[in-house]
Amino acid sequence: MSLKVSKRRELVAQSEIRSMSIECDRVDGINLSQGVCDTEIPIIVRQGAHAAMENGINTYTRYDGLAELRSAIAAKQERFTGMKVDSEREVIVSAGATGALLCTCLALLNPGDEVIVFEPFYGYHISTMETTQAVPVYIKTDPPEWKFSYEDLEKKRTGKTRAILVSTPSNPSGKVFSSNELDMIATFASEHDLFVITDEIYEHFIYDGLRHIAPATLPGMKNRTITISGVSKTYSITGWRVGYCICDAEWAETIGYFNDLIYVCAPAPLQMGVAEGLLNIGGEYYENLARDYERKRDKICDALSRAGLEPYIPQGAYYVLADISGVSGATGKDKAMTLLYETKIACVPGEAFFQNGGGETLGRFCFAKDDEVLEEACRRLIKLRT
Ligand code: PLP
Numbered sequence: 001m002s003l004k005v006s007k008r009r010e011l012v013a014q015s016e017i018r019s020m021s022i023e024c025d026r027v028d029g030i031n032l033s034q035g036v037c038d039t040e041i042p043i044i045v046r047q048g049a050h051a052a053m054e055n056g057i058n059t060y061t062r063y064d065g066l067a068e069l070r071s072a073i074a075a076k077q078e079r080f081t082g083m084k085v086d087s088e089r090e091v092i093v094s095a096g097a098t099g100a101l102l103c104t105c106l107a108l109l110n111p112g113d114e115v116i117v118f119e120p121f122y123g124y125h126i127s128t129m130e131t132t133q134a135v136p137v138y139i140k141t142d143p144p145e146w147k148f149s150y151e152d153l154e155k156k157r158t159g160k161t162r163a164i165l166v167s168t169p170s171n172p173s174g175k176v177f178s179s180n181e182l183d184m185i186a187t188f189a190s191e192h193d194l195f196v197i198t199d200e201i202y203e204h205f206i207y208d209g210l211r212h213i214a215p216a217t218l219p220g221m222k223n224r225t226i227t228i229s230g231v232s233k234t235y236s237i238t239g240w241r242v243g244y245c246i247c248d249a250e251w252a253e254t255i256g257y258f259n260d261l262i263y264v265c266a267p268a269p270l271q272m273g274v275a276e277g278l279l280n281i282g283g284e285y286y287e288n289l290a291r292d293y294e295r296k297r298d299k300i301c302d303a304l305s306r307a308g309l310e311p312y313i314p315q316g317a318y319y320v321l322a323d324i325s326g327v328s329g330a331t332g333k334d335k336a337m338t339l340l341y342e343t344k345i346a347c348v349p350g351e352a353f354f355q356n357g358g359g360e361t362l363g364r365f366c367f368a369k370d371d372e373v374l375e376e377a378c379r380r381l382i383k384l385r386t
Pocket of ligand 1: 095096097098099122167170171199201229230231232238241242243
């Protein structure tokens with residue numbers, strides 16, 4: 001038989017994150033590799049979804065989402081970032097931020113178009129682009145500040161450059177792009193007529209008094225920016241698959257058609273639950289969320305330091321990259337395995353976030369965990385040293 005799976009198979013090889021999770025389960029360890037928050041869902045969100053189900057909101061929605069949710073997203077975006085959004089024409093509700101990015105790439109990028117991305121990167125960004133035959137072009141950034149310059153951007157530009165992808169706060173580094181850096185990206189994008197595709201899923205997970213800046217709010221950026229976000233993380237509903245993108249109507253229609261083709265719509269009653277949350281949950285919830293996660297960040301960073309695994313303190317999101325070079329093993333994967341067997345703590349080997357063998361001295365630890373679990377994880381890490 002000469003039948004084979006397609007060449008695209010290589011693009012969806014089991015991620016390092018999943019394989020660490022499987023091994024972690026096998027040894028009954030604490031899983032700090034996967035970014036699944038196990039904190040509580042706001043009750044209003046849960047009840048909103050239940051009520052919608054009971055009230056018959058169970059069929060296909062419009063291809064770009066329920067009007068209630070689109071208008072709640074527009075209102076929330078204006079409240080948090082000052083950005084004015086037309087909910088009828090500029091919002092597409094999709095199957096998570098992941099779905100929104102896939103539809104954006106299909107709608108706006110041609111095969112061979114290059115997209116500048118920062119390294120370390122989130123693997124799904126790369127696989128999504130490659131699946132749509134766009135070509136990621138990497139700018140390597142280094143700890144602790146993960147900085148880049150205008151020159152770095154220019155060096156990566158070719159005649160095929162079509163977009164730049166910005167993830168702020170970033171997974172895995174926790175970098176929050178500064179206003180200077182975003183200005184630089186805005187100037188570069190305007191100068192060379194590029195799309196800016198953002199991933200702002202961690203917009204509320206921000207520490208040390210820093211502020212999230214939505215790139216679309218910078219002067220001249222609204223038309224060329226595709227703002228991707230969602231509430232998987234903010235409301236701890238990663239399995240609901242509700243996310244969105246906001247962009248100019250000129251792009252939104254086509255992105256929406258791809259959304260229709262691939263997903264038809266996000267789950268109808270769950271859209272209503274999210275709308276209830278966005279409309280009714282006040283600013284205090286988001287402030288507490290940031291404060292709570294800042295405390296978790298401090299706890300794990302302290303434990304990592306004490307274990308001799310120097311952490312690169314994240315400014316946002318809920319992961320920390322730490323230096324695991326002192327752990328035995330030839331590769332990052334070996335080191336992560338040693339750590340798992342010695343402490344029963346799973347992290348993700350750094351190679352997962354770099355191309356061509358970078359990141360082998362790093363491990364990524366997720367701290368979106370209940371306090372009790374996090375505390376036990378910290379105790380185990382600290383014992384590594386003693
Ligand atoms: N974007 C980033 C940077 C992430 O880290 C994740 C999840 O880990 C996602 C998107 C997934 O978001 P969603 O659940 O809305 O698809």
